[in-house]
Amino acid sequence: MDSPSVTSPATWSSVHELLAVLAVEGTAGSIVDCGAGTGATLATIARRAPGSALTALDVDESALEKLVRRLPQVRVVRHDLARPLPLPDGGVDVVVSHNTLECLVEPAALLADVARVLRPGGRAVLGHTDFETIVVTIDDRDLARRVLLTYAELQILNGEGLATGVPDRGLGRFGRGSCR
Numbered sequence: 001m002d003s004p005s006v007t008s009p010a011t012w013s014s015v016h017e018l019l020a021v022l023a024v025e026g027t028a029g030s031i032v033d034c035g036a037g038t039g040a041t042l043a044t045i046a047r048r049a050p051g052s053a054l055t056a057l058d059v060d061e062s063a064l065e066k067l068v069r070r071l072p073q074v075r076v077v078r079h080d081l082a083r084p085l086p087l088p089d090g091g092v093d094v095v096v097s098h099n100t101l102e103c104l105v106e107p108a109a110l111l112a113d114v115a116r117v118l119r120p121g122g123r124a125v126l127g128h129t130d131f132e133t134i135v136v137t138i139d140d141r142d143l144a145r146r147v148l149l150t151y152a153e154l155q156i157l158n159g160e161g162l163a164t165g166v167p168d169r170g171l172g173r174f175g176r177g178s179c180r
């Protein structure tokens, strides 16, 4: 990573633990992660339910390559979630998706398709971080200000559908927005 660390690994790992607990409760069947990234959630699910059939969907090829190296047992499909899921009707036990719906222009279309692929009684576990409530507790006060200002501007620009316009404050990928 080329930018300073601005998140606590302990916090992120507990988010993925929570998603995994909700995903595997009462099932060790088929679990699909929409916007799996490098596999943070699926890694936790794989530890909790080793017998599950896991599928990762994401449009980012480099993220999926990392996921395959990390979790060779996962079926990986490069897929744009703006298009219908490459899955048959009613065949999936659980769909999980974390911090991805907000990346889509039409999140409701994905949700409708998630309902299509879930079996009757299947479960969708959707997680979203409320970034506006993040507390930055780091000694470097200049860095803290740059992070908060950048994030506030990203929220406004994303809300207006704009991908650019945030001044470069030397924060690397974080400063350019984190969805893609």
Ligand SMILES: C[S@@+](CC[C@H](N)C(=O)[O-])C[C@H]1O[C@@H](n2cnc3c(N)ncnc32)[C@H](O)[C@@H]1O
Pocket: 034, 035, 036, 037, 038, 039, 040, 041, 057, 058, 059, 060, 063, 079, 080, 081, 082, 097, 098, 099, 100, 103, 104, 178, 179, 180
């Ligand atoms: C903020 S990351 C979250 C990754 C992962 N769920 C996690 O919690 O670590 C958002 C993910 O959504 C993926 N994504 C964004 N837009 C997408 C799209 N249209 N189709 C498929 N994946 C998309 C990105 O490539 C990225 O991996």
